[in-house]
Amino acid sequence: MKLTLEQIQQLYIFTRQHYVEHFDVQTELVDHLANDIEQIWKTQPNLSFEDARNISFKKFGVFGFMDIVGERQKALSKKYWKIIWSFAKDWFQLPKIILTIFIFTLFTIACRSKFGEYFLFSSLMIMCVYGLIKAFQLKNNFKKRIKSTGKKWMLEEMIFSAGMGFFTMIPINLINIFNLSNLDENMIYSNWFTLLYAAIFTLLVIGFYVVIEVLPKKAEELLTKNYPEYKLV
Known part of the structure; x- marks a missing residue:
């Protein structure tokens, strides 16, 4: 099952709600979440979008997206x-x-x-x-x-x-x-x-x-x- 355009936009809103303010970082996270949600649906097709999203988000750990944002800043600085x-x-x-x-x-x-x-x-x-x-x-x-x-x-x-x-x-x-x-x-x-x-x-x-x-x-x-x-x- 593939995510709809509306669901993709909801993921962008979700990342902003979790204090990811830069669009280039949001895009990378949305891409990661979307791919992971689709993989989750392959094994649990009856899960709702929100439930699958929450399962995917929990994989980021206690600090959520903070570690990813920090890693992205380091990578960009190096670039x-x-x-x-x-x-x-x-x-x-x-x-x-x-x-x-x-x-x-x-x-x-x-x-x-x-x-x-x-x-x-x-x-x-x-x-x-x-x-x-x-x-x-x-x-x-x-x-x-x-x-x-x-x-x-x-x-x-x-x-x-x-x-x-x-x-x-x-x-x-x-x-x-x-x-x-x-x-x-x-x-x-x-x-x-x-x-x-x-x-x-x-x-x-x-x-x-x-x-x-x-x-x-x-x-x-x-x-x-x-x-x-x-x-x-």
């Missing part, structure tokens, strides 16, 4: 870091390696200059302003999509959160910049110091681009491919 790493590696291959070397050289020169701290400060301020604008756009699109579709996607929310978390790195680097003026001049102009600072800021720029520009587009691609219900507003 996002793989995406970040794959796109970050592109910057160390042709042709992007040329731009990476240029950025690194620019920051090296800046760190050696007596005006270096002002250049680095300005660079971070530009990144911060642009990032806030992009974050506002992503958040606005996120809210519009939830309002229009009534669906919330874990992938999209986690990527937005990753973008926000990335900004915590900027204040730390601002503090480091201001510390330049408190260091011994011989240390500031030493090769190891300038190379270290240039490397840090080069990686910061690359990471910023991947998180702000690449990941949101990748999220759209992945969600559209796996969930036809996902559409940009």
Whole structure:
């Protein structure tokens, strides 16, 4: 016996009632429940839909769907870091390696200059302003999509959160910049110091681009491919 469309929708409601708010996770759980209910009906065909559903739900244990949601978050986090790493590696291959070397050289020169701290400060301020604008756009699109579709996607929310978390790195680097003026001049102009600072800021720029520009587009691609219900507003 196969579940009807109405019963499938009831399963979606059931998962929401049990505190599963993300549609992509709901879909996986509904698929699991539906398959299990159909298997239960093969051995107990006289069971009602509700009874079969409850039997299936009890198999998730005392904490219900909580463990599954946690596992899904871990799996998605692992996937996002793989995406970040794959796109970050592109910057160390042709042709992007040329731009990476240029950025690194620019920051090296800046760190050696007596005006270096002002250049680095300005660079971070530009990144911060642009990032806030992009974050506002992503958040606005996120809210519009939830309002229009009534669906919330874990992938999209986690990527937005990753973008926000990335900004915590900027204040730390601002503090480091201001510390330049408190260091011994011989240390500031030493090769190891300038190379270290240039490397840090080069990686910061690359990471910023991947998180702000690449990941949101990748999220759209992945969600559209796996969930036809996902559409940009």
